[in-house]
Amino acid sequence: MDDGASLAVRLHLGSGSVYLGPGWTNIDIPGPHTFLAKDRPDLVLRYVTKDEDYYGRHRDKTIETMRQPREQEYVCDAYGSFDNIPAEYWSVDEILARHVFEHLSITEAHKALDQVDGVMKSGGILRLDVPENEETLELYRQTGDQFYKRALFGPRRDARGYHLIAYSRELLRSIVEEHGFVYEAEEPNIHVYPAFCLRFRKPGVRAPRDYIQLPDIPKNWFVADIGPGQYPHPRADIYIDVNDRNLEPLRKAGKMTRNFSISDGLRQIEDKQFDYIWCSHVFEHIEDPIAAAATFSRIGKRGTIVTPGPLKEELFNHEEKDHLWFVQKSGEVLTFIRKDPSQLERVRDEEAQKILCRFMRTGPNQSKDQRYIRQWFYKHEADLDVTLHWEGQLKVRVIQ
Numbered sequence: 001m002d003d004g005a006s007l008a009v010r011l012h013l014g015s016g017s018v019y020l021g022p023g024w025t026n027i028d029i030p031g032p033h034t035f036l037a038k039d040r041p042d043l044v045l046r047y048v049t050k051d052e053d054y055y056g057r058h059r060d061k062t063i064e065t066m067r068q069p070r071e072q073e074y075v076c077d078a079y080g081s082f083d084n085i086p087a088e089y090w091s092v093d094e095i096l097a098r099h100v101f102e103h104l105s106i107t108e109a110h111k112a113l114d115q116v117d118g119v120m121k122s123g124g125i126l127r128l129d130v131p132e133n134e135e136t137l138e139l140y141r142q143t144g145d146q147f148y149k150r151a152l153f154g155p156r157r158d159a160r161g162y163h164l165i166a167y168s169r170e171l172l173r174s175i176v177e178e179h180g181f182v183y184e185a186e187e188p189n190i191h192v193y194p195a196f197c198l199r200f201r202k203p204g205v206r207a208p209r210d211y212i213q214l215p216d217i218p219k220n221w222f223v224a225d226i227g228p229g230q231y232p233h234p235r236a237d238i239y240i241d242v243n244d245r246n247l248e249p250l251r252k253a254g255k256m257t258r259n260f261s262i263s264d265g266l267r268q269i270e271d272k273q274f275d276y277i278w279c280s281h282v283f284e285h286i287e288d289p290i291a292a293a294a295t296f297s298r299i300g301k302r303g304t305i306v307t308p309g310p311l312k313e314e315l316f317n318h319e320e321k322d323h324l325w326f327v328q329k330s331g332e333v334l335t336f337i338r339k340d341p342s343q344l345e346r347v348r349d350e351e352a353q354k355i356l357c358r359f360m361r362t363g364p365n366q367s368k369d370q371r372y373i374r375q376w377f378y379k380h381e382a383d384l385d386v387t388l389h390w391e392g393q394l395k396v397r398v399i400q
Helices: 041-047 106-119 133-143 147-153 169-177 244-252 289-299 310-315 341-347 350-362 368-384
Strands: 010-013 024-028 034-036 074-076 092-098 120-131 182-187 195-201 223-226 238-240 256-258 276-280 302-308 325-330 333-338 385-391 395-399
Touching (some): 024 074, 106 120, 106 169, 169 195, 289 395, 325 385
Parallel strands (some): 092 120, 223 238
16 A cells, blocks of 8 residues: 555444445444453454455345344544544545434435535545335335335334434435535445445536536547646646646656746747647737737647636636736636736735635535535636637737
8 A cells, every 4th residue: 555545544334344444444333232442352353354355254144134133343543424524624635334324304314414524635536325125115015025114114123223314325325525525426235235336526626628618639639738737638748837846747658848937939849839738728828918928829830718707806816926817808808907916905805715725626615505606616717717619820819
């Protein structure tokens, strides 16, 4: 395991008698038969397994052995639940909950997802495993086997043992996605009864390459990413940036890089050398967009320019002080309108910028209205940017 993986924080919520080994923190509610790992290392040895072999210590877990509830001891690393996740804000890389989420009411489910949103890092993974009720009902209809009542309603050993929501895939997705999570895939069912596990990711600040509709780029094109910053385009053959620190990780990965400045005219590059140029969130920083456009037209045959649009700048309270221009598009021409720094400085507020960033991009958002705003932003972010696909000549005009 590499250093990055070893430092990852992974929470197994509602661990019960499955104790996931190194790399996981197992969490369960306190009870008379639930012990902490530090107090019962014997239970850890009895139950420890791996995520990929989840029921490795429960080979006898069959429909027959599950018919009658049985008393057993449980072990976890910490006490907690979906409404009290023992983790710091934005500290968790992954949360796994197998057959826990269906025990929450719809109100509790939304509160749980607010908690998950609060503790999970951007890019973190949420995996929710719940019963598949339609298939279970069909099996009960076909066989009359009373076991499937248990699969539908829960073990019902105590007040917590009831299933409160009968999830379909569509319902689970809609509830989780309302909290800003993005559905990724359905994982294989590991149970002896019908169930499904859906995998979600918490998005963070996205790069335009992730949401802009791009033209097809043939494999034989020589592609340049000019100004990759922290978000290099994976298709590029060469990366050009004025900041050499942005290029260092690309060099280490064996990529072709050049530490050149657009303001120097990129004289080191031959005419029409590139079949396609990708340039995202760069032109709003450039002092002379006309000269930069002439440079791009000289060295490239075609390309895509992306800048934040005026409404996006307003939505984030003009947080980027080094943006010199408002950018608009009219047909095949980009128009650059010089910003008035003194006017913008009067409305800038750092705390407001943090709040707006949380609403739009990162969360956690604790109300339905706040969650709706973030959904709206992710749906329309491409419309809030200005994107121009050009060929032959990049055309711009400037209003000082």
